[in-house]
Amino acid sequence: MDKIITVKNLVKKFGAFTANDHLTFDVYRGEIFGFLGANGAGKTTAIRILCGLSTPTSGDIKIAGYDIYRETEKIKKNIGYMSQKFSLYEDLTVSENIRLYAGIYGIPSKKAKEKEAELLEKLEMESARKKLISGLPLGWKQKLAFSVAIFHEPKIVFLDEPTGGVDPVTRRKFWDLIYEASNNGITVFVTTHYMDEAEYCNRVSIMDAGKIEALDTPGKLKEKYNANNMDEVFLKIAR
């Protein structure tokens, strides 16, 4: 299989503190890759590096074939990003948000218009086109935020706790979108605190104190740690 992310001996230090301690892993094209770990394990630091927002202390890292030290601008064009904390501009309308992202990623306005219409039809949000984001239900915002993050058809999308706080039905509908994106060849790199969601990933890595302690399919991890579910696996590794 094609490797879309390769990470070899990624180290990130802040003064004397080692936030990422020799991380080595690959992510394959089209994979749903779960990136788990306790708070403070070093997940956010690693994601910021993989997105080209922070420079590692050392290590060889390639994202979609581009070098993390020299080609950060190319990396940014080829990835999408969404987090629970920030995703859309609350005081812009649905349509304005889509146009803004399309513009940032250099999508020609005619094409952006067509894609916007397609997207709103698919999300059944045509009636909300001119509504401000601040007035939308959380479930709608999340669907839209994810769709905007992949609007420029990136090779990889990074999702940082995308489902925090939403109701159980909406959370599952969101995962339908993730599956669909993965089916369309977009690689999904996702963090979550919901351990049932770890089961939906093709492979899962679990970080603890700056190191990757385990990386495999959910099935193999459960076998290896003699656990009934991913919650038990996580507790055995991170406690």
Place this chain on the structure above:
Amino acid sequence: MIEIKNISKSYNDIQALKEISLSVEKGELFGLIGPDGAGKTTLMRILMTLLLPDSGEAKMNELDVVKDFKKIRHIVGYMPGRFSLYQDLSVEENLHFFATVFGTTIEENYDLIRDIYYQIEPFKTRRAGKLSGGMKQKLALSCALIHKPKILILDEPTTGVDAVSRKEFWEMLKALQQKGITILVSTPYMDEASLCDRVALIQKGTILDVDSPSRITEKFPRKIIQVHSEDMFRLIQDLRSFPKAESVFAFGQFVHFTGVNDEVEISELDKFLTERKHTDVIVEEIHPGIEDVFMSLQSL
């Protein structure tokens, strides 16, 4: 200990709470379970006397939340959803500040917070803003307890917290309950419901059900069928195309299926999936969990 009668609250044209009634017994660990926007924070802020209801009344230890707000503030501890301590005061200074505001000292009530505070005591000179998430949470809880409240109200203390820290936090709550404190806690994590004595399932300002977690799942009348196959994505799509499918939802390594009028048999599904060449198929009826119940009530 907490009596809520027909409380309503609106913000402009959004009705956050619709005639909510609820009572929490003395010494109970009571959970408000629901997603963002359900009205959990609004209800807690009304009980904390930080917000006035539009109508209805509520009492905390017999005290009225509107008339007796000053007295209530002395008997309740509150841990808001957002970290609200002074970031540029140290751990110890924050605790000292809260103790002084309530006219007490750290020493006087140290017993109550010892098990929690000793874990952050080594960092007592560090500024609160420089603490990790888990340590902030322990400090916030210590500050909420320093005046020895009768009632403790916690607004989503475990949101965004990893699975390990969540377990530890619930162990702390159980220990506080043992000391006689009545606890009202909210959470969006359905699996935490089972750790409460009783829970209210809340959605869009309405209470869907109130009962013990085991009673809520026992009295749930629907037949839940758990299904597994090697290819989960295809399994979900195939099950949704099953003619008598009512709901098909992923639940970790399984899919939970309900049939129209609960008339779908295990053998039917088994045959249907075998025909579609699924491998490692498991089809079995299971007892529903809180999340099954919530999802079913939510869609009514």
